[in-house]
Amino acid sequence: MNEKLYFFDVNVQVGPLTVPQPWHRDLTAKGTLDLMDRFGIDEALVVHTLSREGHPSRGNVRILDETCCNRRLHPSWTILPPGGPEFVPPDRCIELMGDNEVSAARVVAKYAGGGVPLEIPWMGKWYEALAEKRIPLLLDMNHTSPFYNEFPWMTIDRICEAFPKLRLVLLGAGYRIQRDLYAMLAKHENLYMDIGFYCLQAGIEDLVFRFGANRFLFGSYLPHYSPGGPKFALTYADLPFEDRQKIAGGNLKRLLSEAWS
Amino acid sequence: MKNLLFRTVKNGLSLPEDLVVIDAHAHVDPPCVFGTVCAHEQGLLEPIRRFNVKAVYVTPIDSILTDTIGGNTRAMELVARYGGRVRGYMVVNPNHSRKVSEQELNRCLLEGNLEAIKLHSFFHDHPMDGPGYEPALEFADEFHLCVLSHTWDSPDTLCKLAEKYPNAFFYVAHFTGNLMHRPETRKYIDITNAHPNIYLDTTSSAAPLGAVEYTVEAVGADRVIFGTDYNWLSFEFGFGKILYADLDDESKRKILGLNFQGIIQRSLLGPKDFSQSESSKRAD
Numbered sequence: 001m002n003e004k005l006y007f008f009d010v011n012v013q014v015g016p017l018t019v020p021q022p023w024h025r026d027l028t029a030k031g032t033l034d035l036m037d038r039f040g041i042d043e044a045l046v047v048h049t050l051s052r053e054g055h056p057s058r059g060n061v062r063i064l065d066e067t068c069c070n071r072r073l074h075p076s077w078t079i080l081p082p083g084g085p086e087f088v089p090p091d092r093c094i095e096l097m098g099d100n101e102v103s104a105a106r107v108v109a110k111y112a113g114g115g116v117p118l119e120i121p122w123m124g125k126w127y128e129a130l131a132e133k134r135i136p137l138l139l140d141m142n143h144t145s146p147f148y149n150e151f152p153w154m155t156i157d158r159i160c161e162a163f164p165k166l167r168l169v170l171l172g173a174g175y176r177i178q179r180d181l182y183a184m185l186a187k188h189e190n191l192y193m194d195i196g197f198y199c200l201q202a203g204i205e206d207l208v209f210r211f212g213a214n215r216f217l218f219g220s221y222l223p224h225y226s227p228g229g230p231k232f233a234l235t236y237a238d239l240p241f242e243d244r245q246k247i248a249g250g251n252l253k254r255l256l257s258e259a260w261s
Numbered sequence: 262m263k264n265l266l267f268r269t270v271k272n273g274l275s276l277p278e279d280l281v282v283i284d285a286h287a288h289v290d291p292p293c294v295f296g297t298v299c300a301h302e303q304g305l306l307e308p309i310r311r312f313n314v315k316a317v318y319v320t321p322i323d324s325i326l327t328d329t330i331g332g333n334t335r336a337m338e339l340v341a342r343y344g345g346r347v348r349g350y351m352v353v354n355p356n357h358s359r360k361v362s363e364q365e366l367n368r369c370l371l372e373g374n375l376e377a378i379k380l381h382s383f384f385h386d387h388p389m390d391g392p393g394y395e396p397a398l399e400f401a402d403e404f405h406l407c408v409l410s411h412t413w414d415s416p417d418t419l420c421k422l423a424e425k426y427p428n429a430f431f432y433v434a435h436f437t438g439n440l441m442h443r444p445e446t447r448k449y450i451d452i453t454n455a456h457p458n459i460y461l462d463t464t465s466s467a468a469p470l471g472a473v474e475y476t477v478e479a480v481g482a483d484r485v486i487f488g489t490d491y492n493w494l495s496f497e498f499g500f501g502k503i504l505y506a507d508l509d510d511e512s513k514r515k516i517l518g519l520n521f522q523g524i525i526q527r528s529l530l531g532p533k534d535f536s537q538s539e540s541s542k543r544a545d
Binding site: 003004005019021022023024035038039040174175176178179197199200201202203205206222223224225226227228229230231232233235236237 | 270271272273295296297298299300304307311440441442466467468469470471472473474475491492493494495496497498499500501502503504505506507
């Protein structure tokens, strides 16, 4: 176990929290980097908390400020449905993403207090535009629960089927989804997920055994949750180094590098 | 060394051989309520082999759901088969009669090889301070046993029971999965500090950043117990969050095994016969 993995985290937030915990002292980019150093996380795809808990129009600007000139933090932008007054149309937004080296989009699914309807009549133009540019879309359920056991599987099925070139990434998928998840992974090659909360015994190994290692990513949900569990589980997983490295960071690096190509 | 364990796991190295690890909150056999991968009996020895775990304390799924007595029997069979590395809880179903519960306590703990009691008021739909649990708590008080419960209903209920049964050890499951700013969480910390027979555990599917450290700061490392819900949930996820916590090695060693070992050693049940089988010898 001497080969050290390179970790590229798909699920990190920067910015103030609505309900900070007593140990949340520095929630800026600098504080995030300190936490990443502590846990041995080399790079991270980050979203600003304002994009999730405030409004994307402010958070998406702030994340550029926070990540500017830092090669370890990579910005992602949160998107809203097209056709309304509060957000730029997909084509223009994607131009701006390109100008600002933003290589991933994030959508916060509809929940009791807000979010976005994911169905194709509302978001289809986005799915089409992101698929064309091979920009990954991170699905953030934004439940109050720390992890998500209730994904809208029928909607995910329809999206993946209608847009086979869209790379759809489930964030924070919890351990209770296994019975739903396997059929979707088997059916849709364009469905990805992070393993940060998929804490079934031998869960990571079984995913790789059945579906290969190319569609699983490391995600911690810092600064809310400790990366210690998933990082240890992946580091010591009963898998070849090459597979563990893909999940630790190789797959995300590949996804981001293929955007715009 | 103060942070040897942290540096070891951060660099993906092998853990020290003298680390005593006891998983005090484990299971066996697949549950119906969610899908698992590796919850069968054959998987039980996996962390023992890979991480030199001294013991896992299991509760079979049947014990806490449909077949308490059959599940308790299965727990005793597993303990006998795996010779001390797999150890067990017996379960009291509060919906059984007092006579049945007393018989079961005697069968599993006095005559059998199980060492502690697990209660699950959520599944059994019975209040923790209700009459159905009295035989178990009286027995635990008499023999100084550990009583693990998925929930204690409320801090006030736990406080009342800890005072009524001062020789029993009350083990609060899933504590560090809680968010620490919530008033009820603070109340559990307060009653733990006020009662030396209350312990908090680390079993949780999610690990809020800093929760283990905050708990240790609030109640002391002597009062925190390592559990994982293995082999439903991942032993590695539960183990990793302790090893990566911002705590010194002495605190981690207490949490990972020494505290629970101390509780079990205080039991008045006397020595148990953990008959070695061929499979457990291979695990050694």
